[in-house]
Amino acid sequence: MATSSTPDFNKVLYRPLAEIDPEVKNIIDKETWRQFTGLELIASENLTSQATMEANGSILTNKYSEGLPNARYYGGNEYIDELEELCRKRALVAFNLDPAKWGVNVQPYSGSTANFAALTALIQPQDRLMGLGLPDGGHLTHGYYTQKKKMTASSIYFQSFPYAITKDSNLIDYDALSSQAKIFKPKLIICGASAYPRDWDYAKLKEITIRDGAFLMCDMAHTSGLVAAQELNSPFDHCDVVTTTTHKTLRGPRAGLIFFRKDLSNSPDLEKRVNEAVFPACQGGPHNNTIAAVATALQQVAQPEFKAYAKQVVANARALAETLIGHGYKLQTNGTDNHLVLWDLRPIGLTGSKVEKICDLMGITINKNAVSGDASAQVPGGIRLGTSALTSRDMKEADIKLVGDFLHRAVQLSLLLQKEAGTKMLKDFVRVASKQEEGKVGHQQVKQLRDEVREFAIKWPLPGVDVANLQKPDGLHEPF
Secondary structure: OOOOOOOHHHHHHHOOHHHHOHHHHHHHHHHHHHHHHOEEOOOOOOOOOHHHHHHHOOHHHHOOOOEEOOEEOOOOOHHHHHHHHHHHHHHHHHOOOOOOOEEEEOOOOOHHHHHHHHHHHHOOOOOEEEEEOHHHOOOHHHOOEOOOOEOOHHHHOOEEEEEOEOOOOOOEOHHHHHHHHHHHOOOEEEEOOOOOOOOOOHHHHHHHHHHHOOEEEEEOOOOHHHHHOOOOOOHHHOOOEEEEEOOOOOOOOOOEEEEEEOOOOOOOOHHHHHHHHHHHHHOOOOOHHHHHHHHHHHHHHOOHHHHHHHHHHHHHHHHHHHHHHHOOOEEHHHOOOOOEEEEEOHHHOOOHHHHHHHHHHOOEEOEEEOOOOOOOOOOOOEEEEEOHHHHHOOOOHHHHHHHHHHHHHHHHHHHHHHHHHOOOOHHHHHHHHOHHHOOOHHHHHHHHHHHHHHHHHOOOOOOOOOHHHOOOOOOOOOOO
8 A cells, every 4th residue: 555655656556457447447347247148168268266366466476587496597586486396396296297207397478388498499490290280170389381381480490290180080090190200200299189079099109209219299288187187198108298288177377387207318408408498498587476376276286176177077078069969960079088079060051150250149159160171270160169167167067058059059040140141251141140130030039049148157156256246347349
């Protein structure tokens, strides 16, 4: 609190957000209302805890801490050192790792920076790597490029070649990967994905990398919470480096982690290389407030309650898959082992872009996503759905089945809107669904379904928010 002697130029430091910047406060309030009144089904999102948000918004944001514990470039870091060492310890405990065999860097700002730092540590510029192709469920940072352009740093600074899934089962084609690796001779193979509903055979991948003298890296960003809870195979049994985000199934703040083996005979200095790749090679001072929030989230991950949560996430994903299949829809791999399903809309003549738009109007947040065989990631034939966030709002299988029914109605409504639009253009589809066409049957049904979704959504709590006293803010972008 400011004192009587506080100069005018410092009084702003003591005033609350609502008073000093009501515009930003209003935007935060609108986003809170959106999350409370809607259904979050984006597979790469989750709802973190109140404790994690408190740590992330703490006074630790004030401190600069370039370097590592006990080797900083600034003074006054004795408590930051304590914090980072605690976060490292908790990361190893959360994944049941032996500290004699594994180390971890907890400073990456995100999963993308964690991945590029890992590549920087493992291989040299223009070395070869292989990752799962983007249309088959891979990630941009695993070497994605198109015929006309190298899209991300992992393809700009390294030579990349995608492996694929099989056409019939849509599972990873390990045999083809093995044959391609014999010819391409990568120095690194990356496993892990952003839209692959099944588990991985890390042992098969390790056989390939041992044969070809390559490193094996897993990006478990999507599934790390399920790995920690032992709901999925552990990449730590076979991989040399494992990266992850912390905000997806791990249910923490937005950040990244890099785990590395300490006992590699062909790379005894890997710990040094990883740490130097993070700083100073790829980023500056760590975000200490976020590291505190990561530590808090990891402490929660190590508890029995988190294992129950992860089990429910998978059960909910399977319930969602069964509901959609029951309505006659096609899912890639015909089900799921993890937290997500990939819905192929091409057999019914829709694009993921249209279903994403219609769901936005009714308060269901999803994302368009490429499915195997798509020619363009910009106009994909599917949508990706995840159950992590709804599980964090206390939903179980019976509730998720109701959500699946909402999605079924949204897709059927999309078919009606597409017919009413008279073209397959996205802009015409949106026009018919919106206020511009209030007389249309499709528009009326969108509004009705939006009301039902909101009535259902507000029955559930929202972590970190006192929903009992939540007030509808001004300036909402209401579609109706």
